[in-house]
Amino acid sequence: xxxxxxxxxxxxxxxxALLSLGAGVGTLALAQILNADTTALAPRPxxxxxxxxxxxxxYLNGGPSQVDxxxxxxxxxxxxxxxxxxxxxxxxxxxxxALASPFRFQQYGDSGLWASTVFEKTASRHADRLCVIRSMxxxxxxxxxxxxxxxxxDERLSRPSYGSWLTxxxxxENQNLPGFVTLCPGLPVADFSNWRSSFLPGVxxxxxxxxxxxxxxxxxxxxxxxxxxxxxxxxQLDLLxxxxxxxxxxxxxxxxxxxxxASFELAFRMQLEATDALDLSxxxxxIHKLYGTDKLHGRQMLMARxxxxxxVRVVQCYHGDxxxxxxxxxxxxxxxKLGRExxxxxxxLLTDLAQRGLLDETLVV
Numbered sequence: 001x002x003x004x005x006x007x008x009x010x011x012x013x014x015x016x017a018l019l020s021l022g023a024g025v026g027t028l029a030l031a032q033i034l035n036a037d038t039t040a041l042a043p044r045p046x047x048x049x050x051x052x053x054x055x056x057x058x059y060l061n062g063g064p065s066q067v068d069x070x071x072x073x074x075x076x077x078x079x080x081x082x083x084x085x086x087x088x089x090x091x092x093x094x095x096x097x098a099l100a101s102p103f104r105f106q107q108y109g110d111s112g113l114w115a116s117t118v119f120e121k122t123a124s125r126h127a128d129r130l131c132v133i134r135s136m137x138x139x140x141x142x143x144x145x146x147x148x149x150x151x152x153x154d155e156r157l158s159r160p161s162y163g164s165w166l167t168x169x170x171x172x173e174n175q176n177l178p179g180f181v182t183l184c185p186g187l188p189v190a191d192f193s194n195w196r197s198s199f200l201p202g203v204x205x206x207x208x209x210x211x212x213x214x215x216x217x218x219x220x221x222x223x224x225x226x227x228x229x230x231x232x233x234x235x236q237l238d239l240l241x242x243x244x245x246x247x248x249x250x251x252x253x254x255x256x257x258x259x260x261x262a263s264f265e266l267a268f269r270m271q272l273e274a275t276d277a278l279d280l281s282x283x284x285x286x287i288h289k290l291y292g293t294d295k296l297h298g299r300q301m302l303m304a305r306x307x308x309x310x311x312v313r314v315v316q317c318y319h320g321d322x323x324x325x326x327x328x329x330x331x332x333x334x335x336x337k338l339g340r341e342x343x344x345x346x347x348x349l350l351t352d353l354a355q356r357g358l359l360d361e362t363l364v365v
Contacts, residue, residue, distance in 0.1 A: 040203045041179045043171040052363040053173070054308040055166070056349070057316045058301075059150075060342060061188050062143070062323030068335055069118050071134050072105040102332035118339035121347040129350060129359070143323060147190040152198075160198040161206065163314040168197075168204045174311030177274060178207035181312055183300045185212045186321030195316065206316065209278075211300050216279045277306045291348045301345040305352055308362055 067073045079085065080100030089095045103116035109127025123130075140146045145155040152159040160168070163180035172179030182195045195206025213219045280288075280299055292298035297319055304315045319325075319342045327334040353359040 040201060041167060041172045041175060043173050044169065046170065051361070053361040054312065054358075055163075055314045055363045055365065056304045056308060057163075057314070057365045058346060059188070059316065059318050060325045060338070061184075061318050061320040062326030063146075064118070064325045064335060064338070065327065065331060066134070068101045068103050068331065069116050070114070070132050072101070072114050072116070076100050103335070118335050119343050119346075121343045122350070125347050126350045129354075143189045143326070147188060147194055151194045152196070157193055157196075158198065160200045160204070161195045163195055163206050163316065164197040164200050164204040167313050168200050170313060172311060172313045177277065177307070177310060177312050179312065180204065180206040180314045180316075181307055182206040182208045182316040182318070183211050183303055184208065184316075184318035184321075185296055185300075186210065188318050189323055206314075211296060211303070212321075214280075214299070216275050219278055220274055277310050278303055287352070290352065291345055295341065295345070297341050298345040298348070301349040305349060305356075305358070309356070309358060 067076060076098050077100045079098040081097055084095060084098050101116065103118055105114055105116050107114055108123040111128050113123060113127040113130060113132060115123035115127070138146060138149060140149055140155055148157070149155050151161045151163075153162070161180075163182075167179035180195065188194060192208065195208065197203075197205035209219055211219070280293055280302060287302065288294075291302045293302055297317075300317050300319075304317050307315050320338070324334070325338055350359065350364065353362055353364070
């Protein structure tokens with residue numbers, strides 16, 4: 001709570017006067033945070049009426065092979081088992097013979113969307129709701145840099161994640177939940193840098209939940225205070241806020257302190273709302289059957305729906321720990337197994353969102 005700060009000085013100067021003025025303005029903003037009348041996450045009006053209000057981003061850790069899922073290559077089938085006609089390609093490793101996909105492709109829906117049996121349920125039920133982009137490419141072959149490029153638009157550690165930008169620009173519609181939540185059973189490659197806020201205030205960083213843990217008390221540490229009733233917690237938090245305000249007056253520039261204060265307030269408000277959103281032990285049996293909540297990815301997809309339903313702006317769902325889809329060997333067996341894990345819950349999420357009228361305002365990527 002106390003300690004030396006490089007801006008502390010007994011000598012007065014024009015710079016100190018400007019800093020003091022800035023600190024006074026900052027204190028007004030801090031008071032708003034402490035009183036919870038307005039917060040950094042409050043919803044902000046857009047300059048035009050948006051089609052989407054929320055995002056659910058589903059990422060299959062490691063990256064599935066596009067030519068074995070959504071992007072059929074007839075020439076691979078034609079030349080399967082034979083050397084590629086144009087010769088050895090300039091790649092990281094020496095090129096072998098052409099490998100035809102081990103999965104059957106067919107067209108689905110009125111749009112005639114091509115998809116393989118890896119995502120048969122999603123394609124057969126939702127082909128005409130999907131937009132498949134096959135032209136996207138990158139010059140970055142490595143996983144860590146590619147993850148940062150996908151999430152932050154930059155291979156380096158200098159830019160905020162898109163979820164942080166969106167909550168910074170648009171706020172969130174539920175002040176009792178984070179605006180940006182990441183669900184992952186373990187951690188992806190590049191771990192926490194995928195949802196960092198970088199130079200934006202810390203309140204916009206993604207809130208990470210390790211979905212290997214089923215119980216809410218394990219999923220969100222200390223979500224329930226076992227020693228104090230809610231009114232006593234409120235008094236304790238108010239006292240802490242006063243001490244932090246006094247501390248803030250002596251720290252003329254400390255964005256981390258403001259983020260910490262905001263996180264205390266949010267954690268207090270989350271006790272009821274997060275428990276309701278993340279506790280999957282109740283609810284209709286038909287929903288649990290639809291998602292397959294006896295399996296991890298089914299639980300993640302249901303959590304994602306419940307979070308956007310409650311106003312969370314951005315939800316990321318990572319399938320698998322580290323990068324299971326990076327199938328350098330045994331691709332046929334690995335992709336078939338992983339597809340069985342991911343396909344049904346993804347199809348269930350789209351079905352459920354559509355039935356609830358949420359798909360019209362939720363962008364699922």
